[in-house]
Amino acid sequence: MPSVTRRRSPDPARRASVEAQILAATERLLRDGASFTDLGVQRIAAEAGVARSTFYTHFSDKSQLLMRLANTMQTTAFDLVVRWQPTGQPDDPQRLIDVFREVIKLYRQHAEVLKAVNEVSSYDATVRQFWSSRLDRFLNRTAEVLVAEQEAGRTRADIDAATAARLIVLGGDRFLAHHVATDDGSGDEAAARELALTWWHGVHRRPA
Amino acid sequence: MPSVTRRRSPDPARRASVEAQILAATERLLRDGASFTDLGVQRIAAEAGVARSTFYTHFSDKSQLLMRLANTMQTTAFDLVVRWQPTGQPDDPQRLIDVFREVIKLYRQHAEVLKAVNEVSSYDATVRQFWSSRLDRFLNRTAEVLVAEQEAGRTRADIDAATAARLIVLGGDRFLAHHVATDDGSGDEAAARELALTWWHGVHRRPA
DNA sequence: CATAGTGCCGGACACTGTGTCCGGAGCAAT
DNA sequence: ATTGCTCCGGACACAGTGTCCGGCACTATG
The missing domain is CATH 1.10.10.60 (Homeodomain-like)
Incomplete structure (x- = not known):
């Protein structure tokens, strides 16, 4: 201007x-x-x-x-997650672990800003709306991937994709925020692994 | 006025x-x-x-x-979850769904207070500490159950119990808070199911 | 070189909210 | 009748927000 x-x-x-x-x-x-x-x-x-x-x-x-x-953050977790797409190959879960490893790096880079946004979102309506519209992109993307997998017959059809997506995105975000705020980095590998494998076996490949 | x-x-x-x-x-x-x-x-x-x-x-x-x-809340989610204990019987996951159904009811009863606590915890150190010490009871309990299951050979030994417990408790809390704040009750069944089965198959019975 | 325009300074303002303090009033036990 | 308690109601100092405005330094123009 x-x-x-x-x-x-x-x-x-x-x-x-x-x-x-x-x-x-x-x-x-x-x-x-x-x-x-x-x-x-x-x-x-x-x-x-x-x-x-x-x-x-x-x-x-x-x-x-x-x-x-918040807008100064160049790469967002969304950008990273979009790159991952289940293919039906056996390396899908391993690739998901890799993605979460990168996501953790990103959370660490922007830990302060993310913390501030979470903080203010809890009591300021403007910021909350701003941030939840960002989260919505995630939710939609995650749900879409799940539906596609269901249509391909690789994910159980009786899973509520929208609900599962909320659990994955919101739950994952809270876990990650807490993780980077308390862990010195030595637990990053375990965190990436638990995140990826829990979603993978608990949702994407939940057994009958 | x-x-x-x-x-x-x-x-x-x-x-x-x-x-x-x-x-x-x-x-x-x-x-x-x-x-x-x-x-x-x-x-x-x-x-x-x-x-x-x-x-x-x-x-x-x-x-x-x-x-x-917050202390006026009589029953806490903790009290409900303590009652559940995996036995190795096939009804374990179904009983977990039942527990989460009750937990959702509880979150609905105390939705306003829980929202307020979450809100203030994000910027007030005193309240944060008060609340996180409550959460710690949950974390410990969840991790203990996981370790016991690992020792019984029913849960994979390569799972990081403490990390998985954090994902379950923190992620679940965020999901539940969001759920009762946005859902009118019609999604309660799906929510209880996704929570229970994701943790069950993603953590407790994660396949090799 | 003179002048007009712009962006920043710094301080004043009204307003809202917090936590403390105190004189006084109602009420009960003694 | 006196004492002690709790609550009222209003004052205070303090901190923070968002607005406004005169003044100053610098820059782009005629």
Whole structure:
């Protein structure tokens, strides 16, 4: 929108747009262990080296800041999961483990932002809607894959695909958020394995 | 605007301790759709027909109120799950479905309080710790059952019991909270079934 | 070189909510 | 009649939010 014109300033750090400064400052504060809810606009502005009033010329409030921050995540777990598709070959479950290994890496990269989004989603309607519409893409995708497998006769027909998809996506998300918040990395392999094999044998290849 | 109507009265209900009044009022407000975070102490006190200052003579703050509210839940999901124990008989999975049917009923009964606890846990350290210590009982119990099954040779030995327990308890909780918040009851049967059978075939009886 | 425009600063404002404090009123036991 | 208890109601200081505006530095133009 505004300022295609970059103004030069004595402070080199100032050259980056103020918005980028604020986004970076917020991420930094979160990474340092602050809870997003406890962070005041004052604190964020100070960390970004910007006046509090300037914050409000770029973001209408903290919720919008958080949503923009969430949008800075390039790769999402969705992108990773889309790549996996059951083929009926015996390496399907192994490939699923590989996918979850990558998903865990991603959760670790964005742990602070994900934590903040989960936090604010629980009491702010705007952020909750923003995030749940993202989750919906996941839910739909997962349910579609299940239905396709059912039609191919590889997954039991008596499974409620939509319900199972909710269990997989919501349950998996909560597990992953907790995992990266408490595990130092040594449990990543077990986590990827349990996630993949539980969904695989519990849903995709649930025995009769 | 505040309750001239609900002023001091010789009402018999008044005889119940003020604390009970406040607890009941809070539950009422939550049931009416208010979010606990948005509820001010003023609002709660008014609904309870009590002065705001009186609130503080009984509760140090809203967090403590919420924890006391959580403690009013008589039966917990834990109590229900403890009753289930795999026996090696063929009706094990069916009995697990029955348990989850009861668990769903319980989540529906206490939906508002559970929602409030989840909400506050995400940003208040005191409540988070209070709640996670409750969850830990679940985690331990679930892991113990898994280990016992492994020792009995009925569950695969290469499963990481602690990790699987986290997936089951945390994932299940998130799924259930979402389920009772969005489903009108018609999906309860499918939900109980998917929960039970996914954990059963995905973990307890995961095939080789 | 002068000037107009823009973006940021910094401080003031009104408002909402929190947690504390205290004088006073009703009520019961003594 | 006195004491002790609990609740009322209103005041307080404090913190945070979102808005507004005058002033200043810099930049792009005439």
